[in-house]
Amino acid sequence: MDMQSDALARVQPSATMAITQLAQELKARGEDVIALSAGEPDFDTPEHVRAAGIAAINEGRTRYTYVDGITELKRAVAEKFRRDNGLDVGPEDCMISAGGKQVIFNALLATLNAGDEVVIPAPYWVSYPEIVRLAGAEPVIAPSSQAEGFKLTPAALEAAISPATKWLILNTPSNPSGAAYSAGELRALADVLRAHPQVHVLTDDIYETLVYDGRQFATIAQVAPDLAGRTITMNGVSKSHAMTGWRIGYCTGPRPILKAMTKLQGQSTTNPSSISQWAALAALEGPQDFLDDWRAAFQARRDLVVAGLNACDVLECLVPEGAFYVFPSCARALGMTSAGGRKIATDEDFVMALLAEHGVALVHGSAFGLAGHVRLSYAASEAELREAVTRIQAFCAGLG
Known part of the structure; x- marks a missing residue:
């Protein structure tokens, strides 16, 4: 007997969470995966904020x-x-x-x-x-x-x-x-x-x-x-x-x-x-001056990723004005076949083939209502992003 309500049946699961969970499962099995699918800063919560949370506990709040x-x-x-x-x-x-x-x-x-x-x-x-x-x-x-x-x-x-x-x-x-x-x-x-x-x-x-x-x-x-x-x-x-x-x-x-x-x-x-x-x-x-350093770090990462993706013949990436995502078009890759023999008919095919063959987790653009694109979160270390871009370039070079 299906106990799901009619209202919930109208709702689709989060594609972002599904891809992120898959990446985590692959990592747990020992596979080398760079997950750029989730959207959260990789910085630690500022120390004074953490201290306030600890104080609230100790003060019985x-x-x-x-x-x-x-x-x-x-x-x-x-x-x-x-x-x-x-x-x-x-x-x-x-x-x-x-x-x-x-x-x-x-x-x-x-x-x-x-x-x-x-x-x-x-x-x-x-x-x-x-x-x-x-x-x-x-x-x-x-x-x-x-x-x-x-x-x-x-x-x-x-x-x-x-x-x-x-x-x-x-x-x-x-x-x-x-x-x-x-x-x-x-x-x-x-x-x-x-x-x-x-x-x-x-x-x-x-x-x-x-x-x-x-x-x-x-x-x-x-x-x-x-x-x-x-x-x-x-x-x-x-x-x-x-x-x-x-x-x-x-x-x-x-x-x-x-x-x-x-x-x-x-x-x-x-x-x-x-x-x-x-x-x-x-x-x-509290103090907000740390945000200048965070912004500078994110902007440098953005520029690194945009340049790396635009070096791929099959990708076209605008320079975003904010947040920590890029949303390049992968339309030129549709209809191609990956080096591992996977047919790339959709943006989701592109994402899944990239994850399977080169261990980089992105999210397909159709999940965000615009097919033919992929989303990459650059809220990751510069070293991880450089390696991810290298792998994406290798994947794109193998398409034919």
């Missing part, structure tokens, strides 16, 4: 907190939004969840009904459409292309909106492409949204601190303040402070939506980890 987070952290989150993003918010306009993904999950499940639509630009993070489907609504994919820098254009947004549209999801810088919207590009999208007052915006800014080449980060409620009343701005400490396992995300937005999200969270996880909340407080209020 291990009990339930308010469902939506401790007051001290909500104050720090509000201050972060005011300082970094120019958003005029207070702690009562903020909530804390168990990771950025829970913020997204809460917002969508608390507001969506059957028949509602959510516009999702492609390529997209694998979880966006699946959470929409779990909520019983319909994801509407708004395509972009490499020629457009993997960014949603105003025309594509206009074409995707219908009377049933309730949300637009934006992610900048983007997973998987690394595309980062400029203030001007966001203003152009805001011009479209003003004509559709039923559409709310959920912006995933989790990679905010990782923008390169001197660019300035922008978020839509900052550049279009008149849309703040229908915008949820999500962020967290996972990428900015290498705290993926601590599971702390946060957001600001309209109080009625936050109240609904808190109601949902109260019947699911209740509060995020009390220990992690005190560590996140230290992350937001």
Whole structure:
């Protein structure tokens, strides 16, 4: 007897996690695998943040907190939004969840009904459409292309909106492409949204601190303040402070939506980890100067990887503006055969053949809604990346 609910049956497993788990299993069997499939910084959580978590344990701060987070952290989150993003918010306009993904999950499940639509630009993070489907609504994919820098254009947004549209999801810088919207590009999208007052915006800014080449980060409620009343701005400490396992995300937005999200969270996880909340407080209020070193390291890795991939005849890789991913096209490889005799009919075939023959784990672009590409995470050591690029070059050279 199948006990899976109809709602869950609409949802696909995470391709990112599946490839990462496969790579881990191969490593456990003693195979030489370089896993560039997962998206988390390889740096350690800063020492002062770790110390704050230990202090929270030693001081007995291990009990339930308010469902939506401790007051001290909500104050720090509000201050972060005011300082970094120019958003005029207070702690009562903020909530804390168990990771950025829970913020997204809460917002969508608390507001969506059957028949509602959510516009999702492609390529997209694998979880966006699946959470929409779990909520019983319909994801509407708004395509972009490499020629457009993997960014949603105003025309594509206009074409995707219908009377049933309730949300637009934006992610900048983007997973998987690394595309980062400029203030001007966001203003152009805001011009479209003003004509559709039923559409709310959920912006995933989790990679905010990782923008390169001197660019300035922008978020839509900052550049279009008149849309703040229908915008949820999500962020967290996972990428900015290498705290993926601590599971702390946060957001600001309209109080009625936050109240609904808190109601949902109260019947699911209740509060995020009390220990992690005190560590996140230290992350937001403590020194941020280490981020300059991290950005420089990631930018150097990006440049190494982009140059190495573009040296392959069958790959074409844009220079991403942020995050720690590249999203090269492998379209020229489709129809070829690998040196090991594997037919490369799809981007997934490319990924699986590369893993089997050269031990490098990437994720196929079709999992992110844009076939003919692959995603590589350069959140790894320079030595690992050099070796991975060498192996990818050897694999591509063997295609025929």
